[in-house]
Amino acid sequence: MTSGRPEAAPHQRGGKSGIRIAAVVLLLGAAIILYDAISISERGGLAPGEPGFFPMAVGVGLVVVSLLFLLRTTLMQDKALFVYAAEEQSETHWNTVWLVIAALVAYAFVLQPVGYIVSTSLFFVGIAWVAGSRRWIRDIIVAVLFSAAIYFGFTELLGVRLPAGILQGVL
Amino acid sequence: MEVFADLASGFANALSLQYLLFAAIGVTIGTLVGVLPGIGPAMALALLLPLTYGFDPTGALIIFAGIYYGSLYGGAITSILLNTPGEAGSVATAIDGYPMAKAGRAGPALATAVMGSFAAGIISTLGLTLLAPAVANLAKSFQATDYFALMVLAFVSVTALVGTSIIRGLVSLFLGLFIGLIGLDFLTGQQRFTFGAPELLGGIDIVIVVIGLFAIGEALYGLARLQFAKVEEVKFEGRIWLNKAERRRVWKPWIRGGFLGFIFGSMPTGGSEVPTFLSYNLEKRLSKHPHEFGKGAIEGIAGPEAANNASFSGVMVPLLTLGIPTSATAAIILSAFQIYNIQPGPQLFENSPDLVWTLIASLFIGNIMLLIINLPLVKVWVRILDIPKPLLFTGILVFGTLGVYSLSGSVLEVIIVYVIGIVGFFMRLYDFPVAPAVLGSILGPMMETQFRRALAISQGDFSVFFTRPLTLVLLLLALAVLVLPTLLPRVLPRRTATDAGTTT
């Protein structure tokens, strides 16, 4: 395709590099999967009736489509996709993304030791802040009521166990 | 006919004011619980099962039917309004439901979902009433090769989900297939793609895939755009009723979806996911406006929602006639039966006809209640959109986490759902379709198991796939579905072109 055409807007280049990174990450992931598929095949056999056949097919397939995708972002460029990605990226506030991801991971790890109500309240207020909400009082009230309602609704009415954590003995 | 006399006696049992009230309560609770992401019909039933312990069997079954239909519809509400389906059965609804809501047509979208559910529920329950024994016999004659061929047919039939770019669609599909392979190999017990984590031995639940790709991915996507206020406001234009054009477009999908859902639901590979995708694809193929699909075509909601609802009556066929639970929901209903010391199976219709006909009557009642309760509530549900965006997205993250945690009690699975959610976010950013991943992780394992089972039974002889008539017919159908859409346009337009040429 025509890869020699000069780039128009500067933000379009942002779309390009982001999507290329995605393509490389995808290919790396596919390679790991293929590698594991090979070791499965070695243990289980590769004939159509054996455990290695489908993993191998999926591994090879994934590497092939990942390569094709990488090709579409480099040698045979998909212009429409670049325009789309550039627009999407310019509308994405990356700091928010990383903060939310960090908050999610932290939430998962403190959920059990700290307990459902406290960790969910903190998470809720934190994300609302990251998302740009500055109405502290409202957010804190909503967060505490919301997580307490879920906690009691689920443990008392539905019989699902949620961790009490540091509030154990108080609740 | 004798059937109708039996059914009438069933209605006589179920139609008391008290039971109608039960049905109404069941539908309401079911809808409320179903709205929570991560809590689909099966989970809702499992959670609410203890509530029914105090009731007589008839009352319990009626509440059950109500909860089921309610939670199914609850899933449609979030799919349409927020693009966060709670389980695989409502993924197809989100594809066109969310664009419709974004265009301000949330009212008609929800209305067609609830009315389609009702219409299909009635069709499929009639199917259950009249055809149960015949369909059960069909299911009984299916062998592994036939299942495999059926899966292949389903696979090639849902290519419409792949979307605009074949490469990106295939990436999504292969990712789904990969997720489906994680865990112990069903036929040999060998570990595959478990990377040493015992939590992965049992595989990744499809619910986790759906919550990750949709609820978590969508919330992340929404939050990321919030700073620039680029979240498209979902405005509600105030209309609930379908207009004349819409009415003309939905009734056929309802009926077709109803039949697809019932027939697929009653197969021993049952469940609601496959027929919803098939219905979506069928409607796109048959539609006069295929270009609208993915952008808010009302048929794209009408068909899958009808199929989703109808599959429940379908699932009841093998459950009641053969004692075979073919879906998670059916397994929970089976355990509810066992509380009352009732064993579904070939003798159920003989041993406890009262109960069976009461159950069937309660399915009708549950459907009617769904319509009566939820149609006026459409106006209330669209108020979800008035919740301030930061709180709404945070709420979706919290509920998504809650759904996964209450399903497994495992932090690792929560982390897995977040990872899948992050992948879902980037897929949105770079225009990868999400539905093929869901489909791959559902159909892939089924196809592999049946394929290898068939080979094991035949001791490695591939001819079994070509010597059994039913298998061969299904495989040829699959080939036709795959090849005809590309062949026909090449043959037909040329003919019309030459026709045009000769007439002038």
Place this chain on the structure above:
Amino acid sequence: MMISTRGSKKQRTYTALAAVAAGLLALTGCGGNGGGGGGGGGTAEEYPSASIEIMAPADPGGGYDQTARSIARALTEGGVIETGADVYNVPGGSGTIGLTQFVQNSGDPHQLMVIGKILVGAIQQTDSQVTLENTTPIARLTAEYDAIVVPADSEYQTLEQLMEAFKADPGSIAWGGGSVGGVDQILVAQLADAVGVEVADLNYIPYSGGGELTPAILSGDVEAAASGLAEFQDQIDAGEMRLLAVSSEKPIEGVDAPTIIDAGYDVSIANWRGLVAPPEISDEQREAVIGMIEEMAGTQQWQETLESNNWDDYLLTGDEFSEYIQSEDKTITQTLTNLGIIE
């Protein structure tokens, strides 16, 4: 699903009475904290001083789950304990996820877990770091037996005819049964052994349970099948399947089929289930738990449960149960190795 369903209405009242404080001890089970809650330290006389928490290491609805709920019901409704009993489910890893979580309740005699024959094999199969040696065996309680069935239109009228055909051409008989490495496959492997067929030549097709297996038998996909008698009972009664033999040692009352032993092959197998307590509980506490379970096994509620579920009373407690687990471990490991499932 982490669902704790209270055994009964009566029990709910108990739980309500025991109020939130006692009820929340339940959470130690999923909090994963090793402390084991406040109820662990009671002396034998006071036992139980808190609600009994029973883990079923599987989804609601299966055999482990039913056993756990039946025990909880017999404990409370049978009047054995006043403190209430809750059941919770930890599915995954064929039960090994639940086991790994359970042993973290070290030293807490109010925590119990349902185990069974399938778990013994699963521990081997999944290379679980935690084994049953990390638990305190309490009691074996129930047994279910497998049935060998063929479709109603099968040419095989007796087990002997089936086994002769199997011996002549092992690959031609596709055997259906439950998951890989489970009781059903072990039974079929032992049958193969008994007629001198190499276990490696066995053509065993696993299914995820009765829901998948039953249609495979009816459609003629498999020639014969082995699985829990209860799963086939209705189909046998309806004349859709023919029952050739049962896997118990003695004939089962009301079942019109010989045992495998009586049919001429020295094979019997019991799909047993029982209870274990966490590690590091004192001998006194262990005796107290055993005493409670023995009393439970004598209640009318429990006996009715056994009858309605067609479970055999298979009570064996304490040291004898520990030895039984060890011998089971040995034979199951041997069979799974022969099958090539474990190395």
